[in-house]
Amino acid sequence: MSVQNLMDQAEIRTKGKEVFTVIDANGEIRDDVKVITPLMQEKADKKREIETYSNKAENHFIFTEKDGVKFDELFQLTNKQLGYFLVLQTYIDYHNMLRIKDAKLPMKNVEIRKALRIKTNSTFKKLMREFEELGLIHYAEVELFGKSYVGVFINDKYCFKKGLYGDNKNRKINTTVKVFIDTLQDIYSQDKVSASDVGLIYKAMEFVHYDTNVLAQNPSERDEALVHPLNMDEFADAVGISRQKIHVKLSSLNYPCKYKGQELELKVFARVKVGKQTFLKLNPFVAWRKQGYPPVEEYGVFIFEYNMRNKKL
Known part of the structure; x- marks a missing residue:
């Protein structure tokens, strides 16, 4: 008699709520059989649901206007200044005030300067003055815990957080x-990454295709047959970088992260080759347009690239 037939006739005896002894049709105890009851399945599903929610809840994000770099004020900025401005956006709270994660008070100038990795105070003051004159930021007095503080606020024309009780x-x-938030801050925390590099990421957001994260000329086109991806040269021209330099820039931009307990350095931009053309895909854990969080098929190519680069495939 086959194992399947034996199991079809098996008897399951319970010992307590979730401990089982499986006895087959020959009266033998089967230790090689795993029993999953509806109760056990429900608990496993609930555990996965909690773990998934926990992981996603820790991956906070801000909303940045996709075409923001086209706005007159931002169009005047250099790549370096754009990079500083995008880094600043990752520190806003639900009122668009700059505040370090879990801190109760507004960021101080020394904390902002540290976050931007600007060495001299004069350079920092000049940058903030330029941002204020362009209307990108403003200063305002806030009352917190019975005291007054001066906070720095980013104009919500460019970015915001969306919460149940936020503005x-x-x-x-x-x-x-x-x-x-954490992804961009981790990218910028690397010594080899400059504010200009982050500015390049900011400019790339304008071209992120809604469904695929591929950089495209028509990023809101939902019919993939009609999408026109940007090749490397076209992207270089669009962001104002030489075609030779863009290859070097993109190769050096990595995202240090943990994946299944392993320390990885994923690319910020993946190169997707189709025929003789090479297109670019922005890492969906840097920026993502759709609702929810990126599914595995959207960032899988970055894992594959890492494994091939490190000869793990």
């Missing part, structure tokens, strides 16, 4: 890109 809880997000 932007009813803000439409169809023209925005979700920028993952």
Whole structure:
């Protein structure tokens, strides 16, 4: 008699709520059989649900206007200044005030300067003055815990957080890109990454295709047959970088992260080769346009690239 037939006739005896003894049709105890009851399945599903929610809840994001770099004020900025401005955006709270994660008070100038990695105070003051003159930021007095503080606020024309009780809880997000806070801050924390590099990421957001994260000329086209991806040369021209330099820039931009307990350095931009053309895909854990969080098929190519680069495939 086959194992399947034996198991079809098996008897399952319970010992307590979730301990089982399986006895087959020959009266033998089967230790090689795993029993999953509806109760056990429900608990496993609930555990996965909690773990998934926990992981996603820790991956906070801001909403940045996708075409923001086209706005007159931002169009005047250099790549370096754009990079500083995007880094600043990752520190906003639900009122667009700059505040370090879990801190109760506004960021101080020394903390902002440290976050931007600006060495001299004069350079920092000049940058903040330029941002204020362009209307990108403003200073305002806030009352917290019975005391007055001066906070730095970013104009919500460019970015915002969306919360149940925030000022932007009813803000439409169809023209925005979700920028993952920890990811961008981790990228910028690397000594080899400059503010100009982050500015390049900012400019790339304008071209992020809604469904695939491929950089495209028509990023909101939902029919993939009609999408026109940007090749490397076209992207270089679009962001104002020489075609020779863009290859070097993109190769050096990595995202240090943990994946299944392993320390990885994933690329910020993956190169997707189709025929003789090479297109670019922005890492979906840097920026993502769709609702929810990126599914594994969207960042799988970055894992594959890492494994091939490190000869793990």
